[in-house]
Amino acid sequence: MATATLSPGRQTLRRIFRNPSVLIGGTLVLVIVLMGLFAPLLGTRDPSDISPKDRNKPPGYETTVRDYDGNKVPVVYRLGSDTLGRDVYSRIIYGARISLIVGIAVAAISISIGTVIGVIAGYFRWLDGIIMRIMDGLMAIPAILLAIAVVSLFNAGLASVIIAITVPEVPRVVRLVRSIVLSIREEPYVEAAITAGTRTPLLLVRHVLPNTIAPLIVQGTFIVASAIIVEAILSFLGIGIPPEVPTWGNIMAEGRSVFQIFPHNILYPGLVLALTVLSINMLGDGLRDTLDPRFAKRV
Amino acid sequence: MVSYLLRRILATIPVMLFVAVFIFLLLRLTPGDPATIIAGDFANETQVAEIREKLGLDEPMVTQFFVWIGNMVQGDFGESFFYKKQVSDLIASRIEPTLSLSLLTIVLTVTIAVPMGTLAAYKQGSWLDRGIMGFSVLGFSLPVFVIGYALIYLFSIKLGWLPVQGYQRISDGVGGWLLRLLLPSLALAVIFVAFIARMTRTSVLEVLGEDYIRTARAKGQTETRVLLRHALRNAAVPIVTVIGLAFAILIGGVVVTESVFTLPGLGLLTVEAVLARDFPTIQAVILLFSFIYVLINLMIDVSYTLLDPRIRY
Numbered sequence: 001m002a003t004a005t006l007s008p009g010r011q012t013l014r015r016i017f018r019n020p021s022v023l024i025g026g027t028l029v030l031v032i033v034l035m036g037l038f039a040p041l042l043g044t045r046d047p048s049d050i051s052p053k054d055r056n057k058p059p060g061y062e063t064t065v066r067d068y069d070g071n072k073v074p075v076v077y078r079l080g081s082d083t084l085g086r087d088v089y090s091r092i093i094y095g096a097r098i099s100l101i102v103g104i105a106v107a108a109i110s111i112s113i114g115t116v117i118g119v120i121a122g123y124f125r126w127l128d129g130i131i132m133r134i135m136d137g138l139m140a141i142p143a144i145l146l147a148i149a150v151v152s153l154f155n156a157g158l159a160s161v162i163i164a165i166t167v168p169e170v171p172r173v174v175r176l177v178r179s180i181v182l183s184i185r186e187e188p189y190v191e192a193a194i195t196a197g198t199r200t201p202l203l204l205v206r207h208v209l210p211n212t213i214a215p216l217i218v219q220g221t222f223i224v225a226s227a228i229i230v231e232a233i234l235s236f237l238g239i240g241i242p243p244e245v246p247t248w249g250n251i252m253a254e255g256r257s258v259f260q261i262f263p264h265n266i267l268y269p270g271l272v273l274a275l276t277v278l279s280i281n282m283l284g285d286g287l288r289d290t291l292d293p294r295f296a297k298r299v
Numbered sequence: 300m301v302s303y304l305l306r307r308i309l310a311t312i313p314v315m316l317f318v319a320v321f322i323f324l325l326l327r328l329t330p331g332d333p334a335t336i337i338a339g340d341f342a343n344e345t346q347v348a349e350i351r352e353k354l355g356l357d358e359p360m361v362t363q364f365f366v367w368i369g370n371m372v373q374g375d376f377g378e379s380f381f382y383k384k385q386v387s388d389l390i391a392s393r394i395e396p397t398l399s400l401s402l403l404t405i406v407l408t409v410t411i412a413v414p415m416g417t418l419a420a421y422k423q424g425s426w427l428d429r430g431i432m433g434f435s436v437l438g439f440s441l442p443v444f445v446i447g448y449a450l451i452y453l454f455s456i457k458l459g460w461l462p463v464q465g466y467q468r469i470s471d472g473v474g475g476w477l478l479r480l481l482l483p484s485l486a487l488a489v490i491f492v493a494f495i496a497r498m499t500r501t502s503v504l505e506v507l508g509e510d511y512i513r514t515a516r517a518k519g520q521t522e523t524r525v526l527l528r529h530a531l532r533n534a535a536v537p538i539v540t541v542i543g544l545a546f547a548i549l550i551g552g553v554v555v556t557e558s559v560f561t562l563p564g565l566g567l568l569t570v571e572a573v574l575a576r577d578f579p580t581i582q583a584v585i586l587l588f589s590f591i592y593v594l595i596n597l598m599i600d601v602s603y604t605l606l607d608p609r610i611r612y
Contacts, residue, residue: 133313133317137313140589141592142548144555145550145554145569148585149581232444236555236558237570237573239570239573259452263448263452267448267449270448270449274440277440278441281439281440
């Protein structure tokens with residue numbers, strides 16, 4: 001077989017890219033990322049543009065607006081309009097930006113903080129008890145309620161939402177990293193490194209941290225997915241990102257009052273949200289199966 | 300056993316204490332003084348000072364904390380800033396919908412998920428198995444409010460079979476109560492079913508490879524009996540553990556589901572309290588939910604010995 005000549009790293013990469021979950025999930029995630037990046041080029045208008053005469057229109061509604069020169073320009077509301085006459089299609093496309101920013105920021109911050117705390121708890125045994133009791137306490141508060149409590153302290157905004165979603169995720173990362181560190185420190189090569197006089201910081205960076213990378217990539221994708229859901233929930237409940245900002249949760253919150261007559265304001269952003277989370281979860285499942293076989297066995 | 304139980308109960312005390320300190324500090328760190336909020340926009344300095352003294356806000360932080368905890372333990376959660384009522388009364392009047400929704404969701408979940416997961420494990424690798432696992436990934440990804448609205452759209456608006464939103468007390472008729480809770484608990488159950496079906500499959504799969512399953516089959520026992528009596532019973536501990544963990548998701552889900560279906564429960568109360576910055580209510584509800592969560596996990600730990608006589612403490 002040709003694979004025998006490939007380096008282990010390349011073999012892993014090959015395995016990853018041949019996994020159907022990774023392929024389908026990854027492609028969809030890429031489409032959503034591109035959608036967010038190139039939002040202005042996708043036939044969208046200003047997502048905050050209010051048009052009182054075009055309120056609550058069904059998908060496909062066509063009308064004309066006057067541009068700055070006074071000429072009549074035809075516009076079409078592909079997915080209808082909301083209660084303020086804003087274009088739901090444009091708001092959904094731009095909404096991808098907030099969801100992705102929140103998802104990635106929460107994953108990056110919670111993994112960075114969680115890894116540091118987890119390594120400390122796993123390696124320095126005398127700190128372990130205190131740290132893990134604090135983490136147990138944090139985990140005793142249901143994640144969404146903890147996020148709601150944190151968000152209620154600050155004024156609504158992107159930063160406070162990111163902090164609020166990060167806080168409940170940190171203990172989960174700490175637990176994962178700690179359990180890996182605990183199993184790694186018993187490995188013969190770590191004992192050999194200690195015997196050879198490797199200093200603790202170098203030991204951690206060279207021998208312990210590399211073992212956390214694969215599980216953390218997997219965990220990271222799941223954090224992105226759950227952060228996107230929690231952001232949408234907070235915005236939907238009216239305690240997240242300010243309502244004028246186009247986010248999927250905000251579009252749905254906006255549509256609540258007229259849902260029975262104009263269900264599109266809730267169903268379309270809901271569909272996009274579900275599809276996004278589904279594709280990230282598929283990517284995560286595929287990565288878990290290919291990157292971390294031990295993990296795959298457990299769940 | 301008794302000593303284990305005692306140790307296990309004692310172990311929850313530091314956790315709950317941490318939760319209490321955390322929630323206390325969290326809401327004390329807020330910009331804005333509760334006394335000013337209660338007094339309203341038209342109060343003068345003396346009125347604010349009076350309220351501050353009445354609430355004990357002029358005491359040192361540590362004293363405030365112990366007074367607060369002492370009151371909590373006695374069931375006195377303080378007075379709501381927004382509703383101007385005792386928080387304990389507020390909670391009592393809102394607990395029925397939440398309890399009904401949670402119980403119905405759990406009943407629904409267990410009756411769907413456990414047979415589903417067992418079947419998937421039994422027919423491992425078949426289309427049925429793949430279908431069930433595919434549904435489970437889907438179930439994880441569908442946010443409860445999206446499912447909720449999709450269900451309302453389909454069953455209430457398009458088909459007109461079920462009421463759209465709202466709640467009816469169980470004392471006003473079980474039929475109406477059940478009818479109004481059916482969609483919310485179904486919406487909430489989806490993620491739960493996904494979670495528990497997956498775990499059931501994994502743990503049944505593990506058990507099915509054991510020697511005693513082969514022995515049972517060799518004895519000529521029927522497949523149903525093998526599955527129910529030998530496989531599922533031995534797979535019960537991890538399944539029950541996951542049901543306990545899933546309570547955290549359930550509690551979060553309750554907040555959202557109650558908002559979607561306008562059920563006047565504790566979840567909706569939480570959202571209203573946050574919007575009104577009603578801190579005594581927020582504190583009490585979060586503490587209550589966390590306490591219930593810790594308590595359920597304690598009960599589950601203890602139930603292991605009942606489910607699996609091999610586990611002894």
